[in-house]
Amino acid sequence: MMTDLYQSQRAMRQMRQQAMQRGVVAVLDVGTSKVACLVLRFDGTGRLSEDNSIGSLAGQTGFRVIGAATTRSRGVRFGEITAMQETERAIRTALQAAQKMADIRVDHVIACFSGANPRSYGLDAQVDLDGQEVTEAEIGRVLNACDVPDYGAGREVLHAQPVNFALDNRSGLIDPRGQMGQTLAVDMHMLTVDAVAIQNLVRCVKRCDLELAGIANSAYVSGISALVEDEQELGAACIDMGGGSTGVSIFIKKHMIYADSVRMGGDHVTSDISMGLGVSTTIAERIKTFNGGVHATGADDRDMIDIGGDTGDWEHDRRTVSRAELIGIMRPRVEEILEEVRLRLDAAGFDHMPSQQIVLTGGGSQIPGLDGLASRILGQRVRLGRPLRVHGLPQSATGPGFSSAVGLALFAAHPQDEWWDFETPVDTSAVRPFRRAVRWFRENW
Amino acid sequence: MRSLTASRAPDAYRARPLSGPDATYQAVGNAKAQDDPKLRLRGDRLFRRRAGRADPAPSRLSYRLQRWMLTPGIRRGLKIGLPLGALAAAVGLFFADDARRDELSAQVSGLITAFQERPELMVKLMAIDGASSGLSDDIREVVPLDFPISSWDLDVEQIRDTITGLDPVKSASVRIRPGGILQVDVVERQPVIVWRTREGLDLLDETGAHVASIARRTERADLPLIAGEGADKHVAEALELLRTARSLGDRVRGLLRVGERRWDLVLDRNQRIMLPTERPVRALERVLAVNEVQDLLERDVAVVDMRLGSRPTIRMTEAASADWWNTKVTTGNGQ
Numbered sequence: 001m002m003t004d005l006y007q008s009q010r011a012m013r014q015m016r017q018q019a020m021q022r023g024v025v026a027v028l029d030v031g032t033s034k035v036a037c038l039v040l041r042f043d044g045t046g047r048l049s050e051d052n053s054i055g056s057l058a059g060q061t062g063f064r065v066i067g068a069a070t071t072r073s074r075g076v077r078f079g080e081i082t083a084m085q086e087t088e089r090a091i092r093t094a095l096q097a098a099q100k101m102a103d104i105r106v107d108h109v110i111a112c113f114s115g116a117n118p119r120s121y122g123l124d125a126q127v128d129l130d131g132q133e134v135t136e137a138e139i140g141r142v143l144n145a146c147d148v149p150d151y152g153a154g155r156e157v158l159h160a161q162p163v164n165f166a167l168d169n170r171s172g173l174i175d176p177r178g179q180m181g182q183t184l185a186v187d188m189h190m191l192t193v194d195a196v197a198i199q200n201l202v203r204c205v206k207r208c209d210l211e212l213a214g215i216a217n218s219a220y221v222s223g224i225s226a227l228v229e230d231e232q233e234l235g236a237a238c239i240d241m242g243g244g245s246t247g248v249s250i251f252i253k254k255h256m257i258y259a260d261s262v263r264m265g266g267d268h269v270t271s272d273i274s275m276g277l278g279v280s281t282t283i284a285e286r287i288k289t290f291n292g293g294v295h296a297t298g299a300d301d302r303d304m305i306d307i308g309g310d311t312g313d314w315e316h317d318r319r320t321v322s323r324a325e326l327i328g329i330m331r332p333r334v335e336e337i338l339e340e341v342r343l344r345l346d347a348a349g350f351d352h353m354p355s356q357q358i359v360l361t362g363g364g365s366q367i368p369g370l371d372g373l374a375s376r377i378l379g380q381r382v383r384l385g386r387p388l389r390v391h392g393l394p395q396s397a398t399g400p401g402f403s404s405a406v407g408l409a410l411f412a413a414h415p416q417d418e419w420w421d422f423e424t425p426v427d428t429s430a431v432r433p434f435r436r437a438v439r440w441f442r443e444n445w
Numbered sequence: 446m447r448s449l450t451a452s453r454a455p456d457a458y459r460a461r462p463l464s465g466p467d468a469t470y471q472a473v474g475n476a477k478a479q480d481d482p483k484l485r486l487r488g489d490r491l492f493r494r495r496a497g498r499a500d501p502a503p504s505r506l507s508y509r510l511q512r513w514m515l516t517p518g519i520r521r522g523l524k525i526g527l528p529l530g531a532l533a534a535a536v537g538l539f540f541a542d543d544a545r546r547d548e549l550s551a552q553v554s555g556l557i558t559a560f561q562e563r564p565e566l567m568v569k570l571m572a573i574d575g576a577s578s579g580l581s582d583d584i585r586e587v588v589p590l591d592f593p594i595s596s597w598d599l600d601v602e603q604i605r606d607t608i609t610g611l612d613p614v615k616s617a618s619v620r621i622r623p624g625g626i627l628q629v630d631v632v633e634r635q636p637v638i639v640w641r642t643r644e645g646l647d648l649l650d651e652t653g654a655h656v657a658s659i660a661r662r663t664e665r666a667d668l669p670l671i672a673g674e675g676a677d678k679h680v681a682e683a684l685e686l687l688r689t690a691r692s693l694g695d696r697v698r699g700l701l702r703v704g705e706r707r708w709d710l711v712l713d714r715n716q717r718i719m720l721p722t723e724r725p726v727r728a729l730e731r732v733l734a735v736n737e738v739q740d741l742l743e744r745d746v747a748v749v750d751m752r753l754g755s756r757p758t759i760r761m762t763e764a765a766s767a768d769w770w771n772t773k774v775t776t777g778n779g780q
Contacts, residue, residue, distance in 0.1 A: 071501065089502035096503050096511055105515035209512065 009157075009420040015213040016412070019108030025213060026067075026095060026106040027408040030087065030113045030201065032076045032244025032267055033363065036397070036405040037094035039067030039102040040412060063413045065392040067102030069094045078263045079115025079218070079245040081200040088204045095208060109210045110412045112404055114218035114245045116197030118158070120258045120348070121149055126185040134167065134176045134184055140422035142186045156195040158217055160419035163187050163255040172253070188419065189257050191217060216411050218404040219247025219259045225407030226361040226385035226400070227251055236357035237350055238385065239341055239378075240404060241364025243267045246337055247404075248344050250353070255416070258348040262340040266364040269333045276329040277321060279307055291323055294331045295369040300324040334367065338377040345378070359385035363401030561597040569593045569625040576631040580613050584629065587611065596621050604629075612655050638680055639665055641672040641699075653680040673702025682725070686710065689729050693742070707752070716742060718749045728754060 019025040020042050029036040040063045071093040075086030099106055125145035129138060143162060151157075165173040167181035176184065198215060205212045223238035235252035242265045250258040269292075274284035291305050300323040309317040350356070358378050360370060365384055375382040386398065387406035397405065503511070513519055540546050569592050573581040587607050590599075605619040608629060615632045622628045636648035636656045648656040648665065655677070659665055669687050676683065683700050690697050690710055701709040701717075708725055710718040720728050728751040736742045741749065745765035750758040761769070 092505075092508050093502040096508055099512065099515055103515070105512050105517070209509065 006420050009418070012212065012214050013418075013420065015108060015211055016110065016415070019211075019213045022108070024066075024102075024104055024106055025108045025110060025412055026098065026210075027405060027412055028091060028095070028109050028111040028205075029218065029402075029405040029408060030076060030079075030081070030091065030111060030204075031073055031218070031242050031404070032079050032114070032265060033073055033242070034070050034401070035073045035076075035087075035090045035094045036070045036402060037068070037091075037098040038065050038393075038397070038405055038409055039098045039104070039106055040064065040409055041066045041102075041104075042413070063391065063409065065390055065394070065397075065409065066104070067098035067100070068394050068397045069097030069101060070397070071097070073243070077244055079113050079242065079261065080194075080197045081113075081204060084200060084204055084207075087200075088207050091204055092208050095210070107211055108213040109205050109208075110214040110216070110408060111201055111205060111212060112216040112218045112221050112408050113197065113201060114240065114242050114247050114261055114404070115263070116193040118191050118193050118217055118219065118247075118259050118261055119151065119155075120260065121151065121190040121192070122257075123148065123160075123188040123190055124186060125188075126183055129181055129184050131180060131182060134179050134181065136177065136422055138184060139165075139177070139186075142184050143188065143419050143422055146186070146188055148190070151190075151192045154195050155192045156198055157190055158193045158198070158215060159189070159191040159220065159256070159259075161189050161255060161416050162419070163189050163257055164253070174253075189255065190419075191220070191256075191259050193217070214412065214415075216408060217247070217249075217259055218242070219249040219261060220256050221407030221411050222247065222361055222387075222404040223249040223251050223256060223359075223407065224410050225387040226359050226403040228388075229254075231355070231357050231359065234357070235353045235355040236359055237345060238359045238361060239365075239374075241265060241337070241360060241362035242404075243363065246341060246362070246364070248341055248348075250345075250348055250350060252353065252355075258350075260344045260348070262337060262344065264333075264337045264340060265362075268337075269330050269364075269367075272329050272333050273326065277307055277319075277326075279309060283308060287326065288330065291326060292330055293323065293327050293368045294334050294373045296324045296327040296331075300327060330367070331373070334370065334373060335377065337364075338374055342377055356381050358382045361385040361387070361400045361403040363399075365400050561595045566596050567593045567625055568596050568599060568621055568627050571627040571629060572622075573629045573631060576614075576629075576633060580611070580631065580633060583611060583613075584608055584631070590627075593625070599627065613657060615650075636665065636668060638683065639668045639670045640677055641670060642674075647677075649677055649680055651680060651684060653677040669697070670699035671702065672699060673705075675705035676700070676702035679708075683708065685726055686720070686729060689726055689733070692733060692737075696742070712742065716746060716748070719752050721752050721754060724754075731757070 016025070023042050025040050025042070027038045027040060042063045071090055073087070074090045075081060075083030076090075081087045095106070095109075123146040125142050125147070127138070127142045127145050132138075139162075164171065164187040165176040166185040166187075167173060167176050167179055168183060170181075171185075173179075201215065202212055219238065219240050222240040223232075226238050226240070227236050232251045232254045235250070237248060237250045240247040240249075244263070244265045244267050246262040246265050248258075248260045248262065249256050266288075270281060270284045270288055273279070273288055274281050277284065277287070279287070287305060287307065293300075303323040304320040305323055305326060307317075307319045307321055309319075311317055345351075356379050358374070358381060360374055360382060361384070364370075371382055371384055384400065385403065386400050387403040388410065389398070390406055390409060393402075393406065514523075540549075571585070571588070571590065571592070573584055576584060587610075588604050599621065601619050601621065604627075605617055608614055608617040608619065608631065613634050615634045617632070618630045620628050634650040634654060634656045637651050638649050639659070639662065640647045640649050641662075646659045646662060648659060648668070650656050662670065669683075671680070671683050679702070686700060686708060687697065693712065696712045698711040698713055701711055703709050703719075707722040708720045710720060710729065712718070718729065718732050732741070732749050732751060741759075745762045745768075746759050747762045748758075748760040750760065
């Protein structure tokens with residue numbers, strides 16, 4: 001099964017390379033409340049400016065967004081596809097609009113989704129080097145030596161990234177190639193998700209006549225785009241508050257070391273409002289968007305909101321609610337989400353991180369006053385994050401709701417090394433018994 | 446804290462129509478104006494979304510079609526290939542009809558002839574310079590043109606080749622002079638030698654090219670005579686030999702080519718000098734030198750054989766040898 005995954009991920013990586021060669025690739029963020037699609041054109045122009053400094057776009061100049069579209073998502077709950085046909089139509093809508101804007105046909109898609117119970121595992125392994133130089137083959141060997149935990153049937157590995165290399169007693173190496181040592185050790189972060197979710201996404205993309213060139217976890221990619229470089233380096237948590245689920249990812253040394261998701265999000269706030277006020281979901285969504293908040297003040301008691309409605313019942317459609325009441329509905333749910341996030345962070349040992357920075361992003365983070373509430377629950381160092389600026393991104397797609405789409409674009413342009421990027425050593429199955437036999441003979445005669 | 450007046454409501458949510466008792470009250474007045482949006486497109490009805498279809502998703506077919514149309518090859522094909530194809534089809538259909546094709550070609554050729562037959566481009570006569578009257582008659586015969594003719598129809602190169610192909614013509618230049626005259630400048634070949642063959646007498650120029658035939662030797666008594674097969678290929682050598690033999694005056698009858706290999710210089714009194722294949726002029730000069738000192742050719746010698754340069758031989762006439770025999774017998778001091 002591992003080899004199967006290895007093969008499929010490699011095939012996907014190859015597809016991505018092919019797409020890069022062709023120069024056009026679409027990134028697709030399949031969310032619970034919206035499906036966002038960006039069409040990227042890779043022109044391969046310089047990574048860094050002339051004086052080797054990073055520059056205003058953090059070196060992310062290799063690509064350009066030439067098409068962007070969003071559409072209301074359908075058939076997705078908790079970040080997982082539940083109604084294939086509906087989701088397929090939503091993807092088709094977004095993709096067609098983005099293609100039309102880009103004026104080019106797109107064949108390769110890199111997708112991300114937030115749900116499917118992501119679970120993190122830390123793996124490590126150690127191999128003897130016999131004093132030889134570390135090459136890619138050695139890295140492949142040490143990665144292959146990691147003993148994979150039993151993560152359960154029906155789950156698949158989404159990311160498996162080497163986070164840290166150690167050579168003898170020197171730890172914290174990013175790239176040990178070319179160095180000499182006796183033993184090479186690696187720490188790897190592996191993220192598994194439900195296989196069904198991946199299969200559904202693959203099926204959906206296939207049905208749109210597209211080739212899937214990569215899958216990523218949405219918490220991971222929104223961390224890439226919402227955390228600034230220092231935060232990624234020093235350690236920070238990114239909390240992507242989406243519609244149906246809230247993703248949590250922890251970064252340190254520019255690597256994700258933990259990811260999880262809370263199966264609650266903005267849609268639950270909306271449904272609370274809808275139930276509390278007795279209105280339809282669309283009206284509740286509108287009231288939440290325009291009048292929502294989490295901190296009630298005295299003025300909010302007097303601030304009456306027209307609930308509105310289209311039922312035809314005059315009395316029913318003329319109801320009003322004070323803003324304080326609305327906040328009273330929203331706040332417990334938001335608190336619940338944040339408490340849940342707190343639990344996840346605690347479980348991951350976020351307290352022991354050197355830096356306690358927390359970045360809130362995603363469409364749900366736009367609730368006024370959320371940062372104050374979050375800092376009370378999660379810790380003092382909370383900020384609201386927006387995605388990194390990239391070339392050609394339309395103004396309408398620069399909000400925090402697009403941080404996973406933009407992060408996916410960055411991921412497409414500069415993917416981190418994954419386990420399957422390194423060749424497995426050949427002597428796994430066929431050669432090893434023979435070698436063992438040779439050794440046995442040598443020792444006994 | 447934001448205020449929550451109606452003006453803050455987004456444009457996307459247009460004011461709803463009134464409902465309840467107000468609606469019936471309003472309906473008496475101008476309910477229609479309330480209902481409709483201000484701006485109306487005329488063809489709006491055709492494009493408006495049908496009721497019950499709230500899905501903005503494109504149908505599978507339209508999605509595929511759009512992707513197809515965004516393919517670069519297809520787009521280029523439609524942009525360039527389709528008009529080209531339509532044009533080709535139109536032209537093909539037009540020319541599919543025989544009558545139309547004939548009509549068009551007739552029209553085109555009419556235009557062409559109308560242009561070619563403009564008076565400025567017509568050639569009215571042919572002027573021949575540098576040719577004798579007989580030759581110019583021949584030229585007119587081999588270049589049969591009925592003037593006036595358009596200069597477009599004249600193939601000057603071909604005319605020149607035809608004229609140069611005539612035997613007496615050494616070179617010719619043909620051009621169309623302003624004023625509609627076809628100017629032919631001819632340089633004639635000058636005969637320098639008479640060649641006698643079994644067929645008759647031919648006049649040759651210095652390159653051995655045939656110029657004319659004559660009936661009798663006396664017609665061109667001024668020219669020297671050569672004979673023998675293949676003699677015309679070596680006219681230059683023959684002329685050099687004759688120039689060398691000038692000192693013999695009118696004793697020289699002519700040169701005879703023997704075996705297509707070497708020359709015999711034939712003198713009167715049936716004398717002949719047999720010259721070698723290689724360097725015949727040197728050999729002739731030797732004979733002439735001997736002649737000058739010893740009057741060799743004045744004597745009763747039939748043949749001076751110079752074919753072997755190291756052993757020149759003389760053959761005497763029969764009378765002379767008989768004479769010599771007698772002398773030998775009388776003196777009696779032979780070998």
